[in-house]
Amino acid sequence: MTEWTWTAEPTPVWDAAKADAFSPAGPGLHGLGSPSDGDALGDAWWRVDDADGAVAAYGRLDDTWGDAEVLVAVVPAFRGRGVGSWAMNRLADEAAARQLNYVYNVVPENHPDREGVQAWLSAQGFDSRDTGELRRRVRVTEQAGGAHSPS
Numbered sequence: 333m334t335e336w337t338w339t340a341e342p343t344p345v346w347d348a349a350k351a352d353a354f355s356p357a358g359p360g361l362h363g364l365g366s367p368s369d370g371d372a373l374g375d376a377w378w379r380v381d382d383a384d385g386a387v388a389a390y391g392r393l394d395d396t397w398g399d400a401e402v403l404v405a406v407v408p409a410f411r412g413r414g415v416g417s418w419a420m421n422r423l424a425d426e427a428a429a430r431q432l433n434y435v436y437n438v439v440p441e442n443h444p445d446r447e448g449v450q451a452w453l454s455a456q457g458f459d460s461r462d463t464g465e466l467r468r469r470v471r472v473t474e475q476a477g478g479a480h481s482p483s
């Protein structure tokens with residue numbers, strides 16, 4: 333089994349590794365516009381590396397609206413190895429640590445593998461909503477202020 337590391341990017345920027353992870357769909361399809369190398373990115377980002385230090389994937393979390401919109405982008409050479417599921421679980425942990433109840437994602441209608449991504453999200457515990465978003469309840473962690481019920 334491959335060992336992955338989860339590293340927060342304190343000042344995330346667009347770069348060639350992210351461009352690779354977002355291929356072939358590209359960043360625009362995911363609401364990131366058309367960034368150039370070195371452009372600052374909003375939201376919280378994490379990088380997933382393999383045991384040899386190679387970038388395997390990225391996770392993005394946007395909690396602007398109260399719950400967390402999440403996105404996982406896996407470098408093509410690492411697809412099908414479980415890194416995407418591993419990263420999605422880390423994003424759910426990050427959302428729970430922020431005392432959020434849900435992570436969600438909306439797969440764009442023009443995504444080149446929309447049905448495949450929706451099926452993958454369903455396998456990750458996401459439920460379809462009438463609004464078109466897919467939503468997953470996250471574990472709520474115990475905080476110093478008191479216990480919270482688990483999902």
